[in-house]
Amino acid sequence: MGSKRGALTAAGIINGMGSLGPIFQEQLVAWMYESSGHDLTPILVLLFGMAVAAVVIMFVLWLRARAGKSNL
Numbered sequence: 001m002g003s004k005r006g007a008l009t010a011a012g013i014i015n016g017m018g019s020l021g022p023i024f025q026e027q028l029v030a031w032m033y034e035s036s037g038h039d040l041t042p043i044l045v046l047l048f049g050m051a052v053a054a055v056v057i058m059f060v061l062w063l064r065a066r067a068g069k070s071n072l
Helices: 004-035 041-066
Strands: none
Touching: 004 041
């Protein structure tokens, strides 16, 4: 679907985000856990919110693909 260079760029971005994510995730979750008095509710709300955001983004991409404005 694309060039070799584009595939390498995409792989690099995905790998980089996959490597940076756990670093910030660990700090954010630890901070939320400590600041909430060892309550897991804010962390679960954050994770649920991120899952909902991903679903909304995928729905928008699906609508754009059906309208012929983008390729998935």
